[in-house]
Amino acid sequence: MLRKEKKMSKLQLITKGLIKENPTFVLMLGMCPTLGTTTSAINGLGMGVATMFVLTLSNIVISLVKNVIPGKVRIPAFIVIIASFVTVVQLVMQAYTPGLYATLGVFIPLIVVNCIILGRAEAFASKNGVLASAFDGIGIGLGFTCSLTLLGTVREMLGSGSIFGAKFIDGDGILLFVLAPGAFFALGYLLVLFNKLTAKLK
Amino acid sequence: MESTLKNMVLTLFVITLVASTAVGFVYKVTEGPIAASEVAKTSNALAQVLPAFDNDPSSEKQEVEQDGLPVIVYTAKSGDQIVGYAVETRTSKGFGGEIVLLVGFKPDGEIVKIETLKHSETPGLGDKIESKKSDFSVQFCGKNPADFKLLVKKDGGDVDAITASTISSRAFSDAVLRGYNALMTLTGGQINSVSGATSSAENPANESDDAQKGEENE
Numbered sequence: 001m002l003r004k005e006k007k008m009s010k011l012q013l014i015t016k017g018l019i020k021e022n023p024t025f026v027l028m029l030g031m032c033p034t035l036g037t038t039t040s041a042i043n044g045l046g047m048g049v050a051t052m053f054v055l056t057l058s059n060i061v062i063s064l065v066k067n068v069i070p071g072k073v074r075i076p077a078f079i080v081i082i083a084s085f086v087t088v089v090q091l092v093m094q095a096y097t098p099g100l101y102a103t104l105g106v107f108i109p110l111i112v113v114n115c116i117i118l119g120r121a122e123a124f125a126s127k128n129g130v131l132a133s134a135f136d137g138i139g140i141g142l143g144f145t146c147s148l149t150l151l152g153t154v155r156e157m158l159g160s161g162s163i164f165g166a167k168f169i170d171g172d173g174i175l176l177f178v179l180a181p182g183a184f185f186a187l188g189y190l191l192v193l194f195n196k197l198t199a200k201l202k
Numbered sequence: 203m204e205s206t207l208k209n210m211v212l213t214l215f216v217i218t219l220v221a222s223t224a225v226g227f228v229y230k231v232t233e234g235p236i237a238a239s240e241v242a243k244t245s246n247a248l249a250q251v252l253p254a255f256d257n258d259p260s261s262e263k264q265e266v267e268q269d270g271l272p273v274i275v276y277t278a279k280s281g282d283q284i285v286g287y288a289v290e291t292r293t294s295k296g297f298g299g300e301i302v303l304l305v306g307f308k309p310d311g312e313i314v315k316i317e318t319l320k321h322s323e324t325p326g327l328g329d330k331i332e333s334k335k336s337d338f339s340v341q342f343c344g345k346n347p348a349d350f351k352l353l354v355k356k357d358g359g360d361v362d363a364i365t366a367s368t369i370s371s372r373a374f375s376d377a378v379l380r381g382y383n384a385l386m387t388l389t390g391g392q393i394n395s396v397s398g399a400t401s402s403a404e405n406p407a408n409e410s411d412d413a414q415k416g417e418e419n420e
Contacts, residue, residue, distance in 0.1 A: 039325060065217075068213065069213055069217075070204065070205035070206070070209050070210050070213055071204075071205050072205035072210060073205065073210045073213060073214055076214060077213060077214060077217050080214075080217050080218055080221050081217065081221065083221075084221040084222075084224055084225050087225050087228075088224070088225065088228045091228050091229060091232040091236070092228070092232060094232065094236050094239070095232035095234075095235035095236045095239065096232075096235060098239040098242075098243065159325075159326070160325075160326065172326055175325075175326040175327070178325045178326050179324070179325070179326075
């Protein structure tokens with residue numbers, strides 16, 4: 001996988017996150033925020049964007065300092081860098097977008113333990129240049145955002161009968177899909193669909 | 203890079219130092235806006251639940267404790283006249299934990315409006331306590347707890363519970379009652395007409411605790 005990445009163009013770095021290395025549907029990373037936050041499309045989108053932001057910044061910084069960090073303490077060092085960016089995102093959101101913070105606030109600290117971020121730091125940013133790492137962060141982040149928005153949209157449509165808050169049926173939908181078990185159902189069926197579609201591409 | 207004790211300690215020290223400085227800097231920058239948005243949030247909610255006022259209720263707040271939980275009472279004035287009270291009240295009896303409400307009262311104890319500030323009730327069921335999700339909280343508007351029993355109908359009160367969310371409805375009523383009692387205790391001298399109802403409203407609330415243990419309806 002790494003040998004292939006070295007030859008990738010910048011565009012490929014971005015697009016691979018969407019399909020070939022989609023963090024949710026292919027790598028199956030970061031399942032906790034994926035299942036927890038996607039009760040509506042807007043929540044999924046917000047979580048995805050916040051994660052993409054942190055992922056891109058932490059990838060850049062980690063790839064900058066990769067040569068001065070001793071191997072044995074690289075994980076604590078990465079976590080400190082990631083946690084700092086998460087705290088910054090949390091403070092900035094709280095200050096300038098209080099509405100979004102009210103919905104997503106409790107999930108923001110969870111980004112620290114999102115394995116996508118540490119995973120990309122370890123697998124990509126600590127072995128590649130700054131620019132490539134930045135594009136990798138954007139690509140994987142975009143893939144994560146799209147998957148979360150998709151999952152959120154599906155759950156919102158089935159569970160609340162609305163898309164991005166706009167109602168299209170009267171009353172409630174199938175409540176189960178907004179609750180925790182619905183997250184697993186929706187993700188499972190989306191996985192089937194995603195694999196079916198991408199199998200044809202290959 | 204080769205790991206030695208010296209370079210490991212040094213690297214981690216430098217990284218944590220830089221990181222904490224950066225976070226501290228961002229904290230300083232965002233401190234003001236965060237405080238401002240908190241104030242805006244409170245005054246928005248206050249304006250929603252209170253009749254027209256021209257003072258700054260958030261500067262005239264009193265904190266009291268009612269049945270072990272804190273209750274904050276904001277006083278709204280127009281000129282020197284007290285036009286109402288907004289009571290920030292909470293309960294721990296919600297289905298998903300704590301529910302925090304802001305209840306607007308007229309000086310005579312009549313409920314103006316109720317806004318839900320914080321809750322973690324089940325989406326689609328218990329979250330109907332939010333005024334924008336259903337009309338549940340509207341039934342309290344214009345009612346005076348002195349003659350409106352703050353218990354769900356199942357427990358012998360006057361509150362129409364949300365279908366399939368009796369526990370959330372009970373908790374909501376409990377929080378409103380707590381806020382009302384706190385306000386009555388605080389302003390007892392001024393509002394003689396209804397202060398007598400406080401104790402009689404309190405007793406059935408305690409009985410409902412026992413009823414709640416047996417039934418899990420949500």
